[in-house]
Amino acid sequence: MKLLDLLKSSLLLLALAAPTAVGATGQQATSSLLPPETSVTTRERTLAEGRQLSRLFLEGDTDTVWDRMGPDMRQGLGSPSNLAGFRKQVGDQLGEETAVQDEAALVEDGIRVYRRVSTWSQHSGPILMTWAFDDEGMVVGFFVRPQPQTAASTRLDYQTQARLRLPFGGQWKVFWGGRTLEQNYHAESTGQRFAYDFVREVDGSSHSGNGAALEDYHCWGEPILAPAPATVVAVVDGLPDQPIGTTNAQAPAGNHVMLDLGRGEYALLAHFQQDSLQVATGDEVAAGDVLGRCGNSGNTSEPHLHFHLQDSPVFGKGSGLPAYFNDYIADGKPVARGEPLRHQLVEPAGE
Structure with a gap:
């Protein structure tokens, strides 16, 4: 999963790192807490890995979470202590998770994604936690943030006045x-x-x-x-x-x-x-x-x-x-x- 641009990046108050581009170079760890099984569907595997990483993060076991981070995530974070610091920041701002409202597993552009919506003790609205995994089960994206909502608009029925062409040639x-x-x-x-x-x-x-x-x-x-x-x-x-x-x-x-x-x-x-x-x-x-x-x-x-x-x-x-x-x-x-x-x-x- 790739977030191609973050023109609204100031809204990502609790963002740890945006999911990175597929194909980035760097050394890959070979171990996985949940190695793939042929009898387990992609959805079941993604749910299991997402639940496990969420539990470890919430319990404060950030060293084990760090071991699952891909090279770009490690580069973005800098060190295991920074991940631990992020866990503390989440706790200071949100408190503790109190209930899981919804969870989903999906594949976006070849990346397996786990999304978890939950309530927290010190925040009035739902919080979205997202993990993105590569084929080896390494984490290539992770963030915690208030669940996004579609922006209200008075222009939903607006009809473009200019006659627009696509701003490029070819497909x-x-x-x-x-x-x-x-x-x-x-x-x-x-x-x-x-x-x-x-x-x-x-x-x-x-x-x-x-x-x-x-x-x-x-x-x-x-x-x-x-x-x-x-x-x-x-x-x-x-x-x-x-x-x-x-x-x-x-x-x-x-x-x-x-x-x-x-x-x-x-x-x-x-x-x-x-x-x-x-x-x-x-x-x-x-x-x-x-x-x-x-x-x-x-x-x-x-x-x-x-x-x-x-x-x-x-x-x-x-x-x-x-x-x-x-x-x-x-x-x-x-x-x-x-x-x-x-x-x-x-x-x-x-x-």
Whole structure:
């Protein structure tokens, strides 16, 4: 499971580490507390491992939990003592877990995920604990946070006024897109309520090789296009592209462009490659004009394009707006006007 960008990272008050990109390098531990059995289904295995790791963490046995951490998790945490410190932080802020309300096991992009919703003694709302496992049972993602809720919006019935085209050529995958949290983790953010993340895939993978280098990613350097006629109202360029395994939470959108589409609609396109932007504030662009190239700047775990509409010219202000695109192909079928959904393969029609 990958969180491709964390434009709302300030909301992750108790985040230990975002699930990391698949294919990162590093030494893997070979032992597993629950070795896979052929008679045990993937769901049963994931539930068992998630329950076990949750119990160990809650009991304060963070040394055993550390032994199950993958290399990127260990690098992000720094040391076993930091994991122990996080357990203390959780206890100080939330108290102790009092009851499990719900739990689920699922597979997302090849990563097994255990999700646990529970009540805690010092917090009024439900808390979500999530563990992500690789094939060897090593932990590649873990966080504890208040359970996310879909952001309220008065724009659910809004119809996009601008005639939008997809902001790229060729076929891309909708990594996050839709109106539910299951389809789109952005949906908990008021400003990004209807946002999209797009990647390119070849043979079901967003990268070649082990994905350790930016150049391994199929969308790296791809042209990003203006989705409609617009005026450029803001440009940020010159920020470095983050090496895989690092992020820049201080500049979450990285290199980006804000476009005024008219009639109160503004489009944000984010995570451009450093020094690739070909527009400046005040420029007029036509639909399909090249804005820059896909990169990995900002708070992002791998190269991709983040796109959303909002009703304010200032990033982080205002409310998100639905983005209906025109004349595209989704999973091989023509769409005259629609909202792309998670996991769909989309491309402009007639190109």
